[in-house]
Structures are given as structure tokens and as C-alpha cells.
Amino acid sequence: MQAVIYERFGDESVLLIREIPTPRAATGQVQVKVDIASLNPVDFKLRSGILRMLGRPRRPAITGKDFAGEITALGQDVQGYAVGQRVFGSVDPMCGDGSCAQFVSVSTDLIAPIPDAVSDEVAACLPVASGTALQTLVDIAHLRHGQSVLITGASGAVGASAVQLARSIGARITGVCGTANVDYVRSIGADHVIDYKVAGWQYIDERFDVIFDAAASTTFSGAKARLGPNGIYVNTMPRPALFLEALMARLSSRQRCVPFLLKTNSALLERLATLAADKVIVPHISEVIGLDQVASAQRRMREGKVHGKICVRVAA
Numbered sequence: 001m002q003a004v005i006y007e008r009f010g011d012e013s014v015l016l017i018r019e020i021p022t023p024r025a026a027t028g029q030v031q032v033k034v035d036i037a038s039l040n041p042v043d044f045k046l047r048s049g050i051l052r053m054l055g056r057p058r059r060p061a062i063t064g065k066d067f068a069g070e071i072t073a074l075g076q077d078v079q080g081y082a083v084g085q086r087v088f089g090s091v092d093p094m095c096g097d098g099s100c101a102q103f104v105s106v107s108t109d110l111i112a113p114i115p116d117a118v119s120d121e122v123a124a125c126l127p128v129a130s131g132t133a134l135q136t137l138v139d140i141a142h143l144r145h146g147q148s149v150l151i152t153g154a155s156g157a158v159g160a161s162a163v164q165l166a167r168s169i170g171a172r173i174t175g176v177c178g179t180a181n182v183d184y185v186r187s188i189g190a191d192h193v194i195d196y197k198v199a200g201w202q203y204i205d206e207r208f209d210v211i212f213d214a215a216a217s218t219t220f221s222g223a224k225a226r227l228g229p230n231g232i233y234v235n236t237m238p239r240p241a242l243f244l245e246a247l248m249a250r251l252s253s254r255q256r257c258v259p260f261l262l263k264t265n266s267a268l269l270e271r272l273a274t275l276a277a278d279k280v281i282v283p284h285i286s287e288v289i290g291l292d293q294v295a296s297a298q299r300r301m302r303e304g305k306v307h308g309k310i311c312v313r314v315a316a
């Protein structure tokens with residue numbers, strides 16, 4: 001099969017399209033013919049080697065995590081799935097697996113069925129970005145109707161899903177994004193929008209029940225003056241200093257600091273599928289590219305030149 005691989009860490013130039021063996025479905029896995037993969041910042045972070053402290057992906061590694069496609073084979077002990085069924089999910093990149101490939105073999109813990117009302121493009125956009133928003137706002141922060149939430153990176157894939165979820169919950173939303181995307185963030189449901197290129201959100205005179213720093217624009221110390229007395233701060237870039245801040249916050253106040261690390265599972269994916277079918281989450285797909293454009297797309301993502309999700313059409 002064809003796949004976009006890298007044999008060593010580095011910039012986009014290490015990505016190569018290669019013919020490699022098609023992975024077989026092991027016990028508990030299904031083999032999926034990938035129709036669409038979607039790109040996330042974690043793909044270029046893993047490829048560059050900056051996430052080495054979280055574990056080293058086996059190499060040669062295939063880039064990409066998220067996918068949607070059709071089951072082509074079942075491994076032993078797989079129940080509840082059938083060949084021909086449309087599914088979406090995320091692979092575990094630490095095993096060297098990746099979604100920018102014609103086939104993936106993946107545990108049934110990391111997939112869910114795609115509802116008829118959801119396209120493969122939309123399904124492929126959900127696992128990492130919308131999964132992060134759902135786990136943060138609902139499972140960690142327990143955001144409730146009438147509460148206030150500030151979301152940085154509100155025009156990005158994670159932040160926009162968070163704005164849409166917070167809107168469905170009935171929270172009061174302040175979104176933070178760049179000048180070009182202010183109207184978009186308002187259009188998806190933010191009550192107030194702060195343009196970070198004009199003013200830092202840390203200096204506004206307001207306190208929030210939840211601050212979801214999807215853009216990892218500050219730390220707990222930088223955010224806590226803007227948190228209510230029981231407020232919670234979630235940051236998507238879990239650095240050692242943030243874990244220390246989380247511990248200190250736990251010992252010294254009722255405010256909480258959470259360094260976030262996504263844990264994907266099939267139950268989370270099923271909830272995302274329902275939210276997409278109900279049009280609560282509507283990913284903004286900026287472009288659909290081919291495998292030969294993955295390297296240049298990762299470069300543009302790394303340079304902050306992409307608004308929304310990039311889908312990769314893998315199947316001909």
C-alpha cells in the first residue's frame with residue numbers, strides 16, 4: 001500500500017510517499033481501507049521529535065492519526081463490526097501506525113461507526129480536535145448552562161469545536177482568535193470575541209468559570225487572575241512546569257489547573273459521532289488534498305497558515 005512515512009525526526013522534508021506492506025488485522029483489530037485522513041498539529045510535532053518525552057514512535061513511522069473509511073477485514077475476537085462497515089477513529093502513533101496510508105489496522109477500542117448523516121470528511125475531522133474539546137469541556141470542566149467560558153484558539157480545530165459545544169450547553173462564551181477569524185468565531189456561537197493580535201485576554205476585567213486555553217497561550221499563573229474562585233484552567237500543552245502549577249493549585253486554592261492529554265476511546269468517538277449527526281459540531285474543512293500534498297500542508301499548519309481542518313483523500 002502507499003503511505004506517507006518518515007524514517008527519522010525532522011522538518012517536512014523527511015516525509016516520503018512509499019510502498020509498504022499492508023497491515024493485517026491482529027487480534028481485537030479491524031483493517032480499514034482509509035477514505036479520508038485528517039491532519040492535526042500533533043502529526044508534525046511527533047514527526048519533528050519535540051514530543052519525544054511522551055514516547056518515541058517506532059520508525060519508519062506513518063504520519064497522521066485521524067481517519068474514516070471502510071472495514072476490509074476483521075481480526076480474531078472482534079465482535080460488533082462487519083466487513084464493509086464505515087468507521088472512523090484514531091491510530092496510536094507510538095506504534096509507528098499512521099492514517100496517511102491506504103490501510104490502517106486498529107483496535108476496536110479506537111474506532112466507532114459513522115452515522116449515515118455524517119460524511120467521511122466530517123468523521124475524519126472529529127477524533128483528535130473535537131475529542132479534545134468534548135473531553136475538556138464536558139468530562140473535565142463539567143461546563144454547565146449559564147456558566148462563563150473563555151476559549152483561546154477559538155478559530156482553530158479544537159477551539160471551534162469547543163465554541164460549538166459550549167453553545168449547545170448554553171454557556172456564555174468568550175472566544176480568542178486572530179483578526180482574520182473574528183467574524184467566523186462569532187458566527188459559530190461566541191458571545192464576545194477578543195482579537196489576540198490587538199489585546200491580551202489576560203488584561204480584560206472579567207472572571208470565568210472555565211478557561212480552555214486550546215492555543216496554550218499562557219500558563220496557570222498567567223490565567224488565574226481571570227478565573228473565578230472555583231474556576232478551572234485547562235491547557236493543551238502539558239509541559240512539566242504546568243504539572244507543577246497543577247500540584248501547587250491543588251494544595252493552595254480551590255482553582256484547578258489541568259494539563260490536558262487526550263485519551264481516545266470508542267465511547268468518546270460514539271459521542272462525537274452523535275454530536276456531528278446532530279450538527280452540534282460542524283468542523284470547518286478548509287481543503288481536501290492528496291497524499292502528495294501532506295508535507296506542504298504540514299508546513300503550512302506549523303506556520304499557522306491554516307484555518308480549520310485539512311482532509312487528505314487517500315482512496316482513489
Ligand SMILES: NC(=O)c1ccc[n+]([C@@H]2O[C@H](COP(=O)([O-])OP(=O)(O)OC[C@H]3O[C@@H](n4cnc5c(N)ncnc54)[C@H](OP(=O)(O)O)[C@@H]3O)[C@@H](O)[C@H]2O)c1
Pocket residue numbers: 040041042045128129132152153154155156157158159176177178179180181196214215216217236237238260261262301304306307308
Ligand atoms: N494535549 C493534547 O492531547 C492535545 C490534543 C489536541 C490538540 N492539542 C494541541 O492544541 C493546539 C490547538 O490545536 P488545533 O488543532 O486547534 O490547532 P489549529 O487548528 O492550528 O488552531 C490554532 C489556533 O490558535 C490560535 N492562536 C494562535 N496564537 C494564539 C494566541 N496567542 N492566543 C489565542 N489564540 C491563538 C490561532 O488563531 P488564528 O488562526 O485566528 O490566528 C488558531 O485558531 C495545538 O497545539 C495542538 O497540538 C493538544
